[in-house]
Amino acid sequence: MKLYKSSGKNENKSDRIFMLLFLIIFAMCFLPFLLKKENLHNNKEAIPVNVEENDISGPDMPEKITSVQDKPGIRLHYSETNLNGITDDDISSAAALLYDRKTNTVIYSKNADSPLFPASTTKIMTACVALRYLEPDYPLKVGTELSLLQPESSLAYLNQGNELTLEDALYALLLPSGNDAAYVIAVNTARFVSENPAMPDAEAVKYFGNLMNDEAFEAGADHTHFCVPDGYHDPFHYTTAEDMLKIAIHSEKYPLIAQVCAQPYRETKILSGQSFYWANGNLLVANDNGYYLPFATGLKTGFTDEAGYCMVATAADENNDLIAVVMKAPTLAERYTDAARLFYSVMNPEKLKEPPFVTTEPATEPPSEENPENESEDADE
Numbered sequence: 140m141k142l143y144k145s146s147g148k149n150e151n152k153s154d155r156i157f158m159l160l161f162l163i164i165f166a167m168c169f170l171p172f173l174l175k176k177e178n179l180h181n182n183k184e185a186i187p188v189n190v191e192e193n194d195i196s197g198p199d200m201p202e203k204i205t206s207v208q209d210k211p212g213i214r215l216h217y218s219e220t221n222l223n224g225i226t227d228d229d230i231s232s233a234a235a236l237l238y239d240r241k242t243n244t245v246i247y248s249k250n251a252d253s254p255l256f257p258a259s260t261t262k263i264m265t266a267c268v269a270l271r272y273l274e275p276d277y278p279l280k281v282g283t284e285l286s287l288l289q290p291e292s293s294l295a296y297l298n299q300g301n302e303l304t305l306e307d308a309l310y311a312l313l314l315p316s317g318n319d320a321a322y323v324i325a326v327n328t329a330r331f332v333s334e335n336p337a338m339p340d341a342e343a344v345k346y347f348g349n350l351m352n353d354e355a356f357e358a359g360a361d362h363t364h365f366c367v368p369d370g371y372h373d374p375f376h377y378t379t380a381e382d383m384l385k386i387a388i389h390s391e392k393y394p395l396i397a398q399v400c401a402q403p404y405r406e407t408k409i410l411s412g413q414s415f416y417w418a419n420g421n422l423l424v425a426n427d428n429g430y431y432l433p434f435a436t437g438l439k440t441g442f443t444d445e446a447g448y449c450m451v452a453t454a455a456d457e458n459n460d461l462i463a464v465v466m467k468a469p470t471l472a473e474r475y476t477d478a479a480r481l482f483y484s485v486m487n488p489e490k491l492k493e494p495p496f497v498t499t500e501p502a503t504e505p506p507s508e509e510n511p512e513n514e515s516e517d518a519d520e
Contacts, residue, residue, distance in 0.1 A: 212359015
């Protein structure tokens, strides 16, 4: 009997040891997982989800960039009342906005969140990215990136081997809408930021596109995806009127952009000795045509067949400081008329009662931005 009882006690002791070892092993296996889960629960950092080419089903269905917490960028207020004297039927463009800088208020809006192609209004962002990383006097060298230009691109007529400052390159980019200047700026900036001076041209352009999207995200342009520095048509290169407004407001961080875009022309001798004359393709600013508005101060036009006629326009007088965005206007004349009508609705409403204030094409056709041979309208790409 004693041997039987002793044997039972030993078996119970063995069972307890076995269970204790099992619990220790179980804890060692699953405790790290439980701690990791708790850590993730307690760390809710805002992580932006970038739009990639394989994230969208087409140019008309872009994915929205989101974050876990509040998004960065510009917050816009929309007026609750309609703009006096203006209805959507009065605006020919597919999308349009009028923004009052003084009150941070959008006072007119038409299809502001519709995805559209930006054409050469893209170059506002190209200039922003360059000035974020480079000083205006930074020397740029024109190289083999010119081989990346698409057919019938608008040109500033830069040639391989030219050297010029970033400031002069911005004039070449924003006045004649030089696609060649866009690629020169993109490649030189990408090589500087990446600290890889031997980065191949195509890789540098892709790198610069990522910088553009980073800058757009910072501005709050969360329905935008850029992949080229010039705005030449690409199905994965799109934005909205509201996002273009945010980009225009964001560009005020770099005052040189507004300074350049306000000039009717630029005469300069670049670092390598060549002389250039670049005229501003924005006819609201140039005072030698029928579209000129004395209160217009900028900013950038654009055109492709797919984008239609686009424009980010700025205007100011003693009492007003305005930005108008028009996208996908059917014609050059309607682009400028829409912008002027929006400005006049605030600055001089009586003007809207008169016959159309833009009635004729300019006496001299502007240089074509798609075909640089002065053949037709100011196509950008």
